[in-house]
Amino acid sequence: MSMAAEMQIALRLPSRILFQGPAIRLAATAEDGSFGILPNHVDFVTALVPSVLLITAPDGHERVFGIDAGLLVKKGHAVEIAVRRGVPSDSLENLHDTVGRTFAEVADDERAARAALSRLEADMVRRFSNLRRPQP
Template sequence: MAMTLHVDIVSAEKQIFSGTAEMVSATGELGELGILPRHSQMLTRLRPGQVRVKLLHGEEQVFYVSGGLLEVQPHVVTVLADTAERAADLDEAAALEAKRRAEDTMRNKVDEISYARAQAELVEAMAQLQAIEKLRRMRR
């Protein structure tokens, strides 16, 4: 029997996922993280991006998080996200529009606060689009 870990992904609004997995991958503040059963304990911030959960029998589920915290215990992984959604539920048109608006704001560079906000929105939109693309490749 393969070793497993329990994974919970929750946002401020609701629980997105709870189940057993073989591995979890996410983008932490210092780079990509791969979490397997018996991983050492850890607490880190997450960057906007994907959280990939490899379920038993090789199936993978992809989630988008806008940031948050990742807590790792030897057999439990908890993602506490500001915003989290299944990649399949993301709206590609809305993400493309958010990307376009952020790029326009950055080009016009009204003030530093607007520019910084636009940069953050661009990062989130790009992370959503990457999650959508990853899901597309998995379905092929």
């Protein structure tokens, strides 16, 4: 593998790409602790825990993301990260409020979706039970 000055990072949510671009450094947290990746790091795969993900752009600007559990795959000069939920923040200081607000909204949406699904399932069961009844 050739030596590179930067790596390409893609941070994906189930519904969209949260970040995609070049980076010179990445810091994340796995089940066994925090770690960092530079462009020529050895290839590997790890499970991420809910934590802060830091991506340093080639110009030195640091991007901050609050993430839920996910998976990180480093292969060559590409890093693919898939997380269930994630939010960008302009700074580490504001991340706590941003994560709390955004994840609470998502939790409310998930709760409403589960309630709607339960109603749909109950309606299906009622309809199937009516099919089994003998007709007069």
